[in-house]
Amino acid sequence: MSEDRGPTFDGVRIGRPATGALVDAGYRSQADLPEDLDELLALHGVGPRAVRLLDEARRGA
Template sequence: MSTMQDRGPVFDGVKIGRPATGALMDAGYRTIADLPPRLDDLLALHGVGPRAIQLLDEARRREHP
């Protein structure tokens, strides 16, 4: 029996996909506000790709124009 919890494809209300959500949560991020100023730095995380970065950037801009 696995103890891993399926964290789903949504990170802080943004649908970025399961791999990206899992990678961000494993790295200790829980909200968009927790993310580093340079989102491109997240590309180093396995599972986070350019599309996830774009969606997170758009969400960040909506929250803090």
């Protein structure tokens, strides 16, 4: 069983499945994420809501 990394990724509350998927894929901060966040949808656990929240955080919305 993998360690629970909580629902927050680098200050953005995207949920546990999405946070775990990003960490497992090697992302450690928002700066590590690809320019096209839609690429993250290919990761199991990352859905449109998580991508939207990360995009809003990136744009400072």
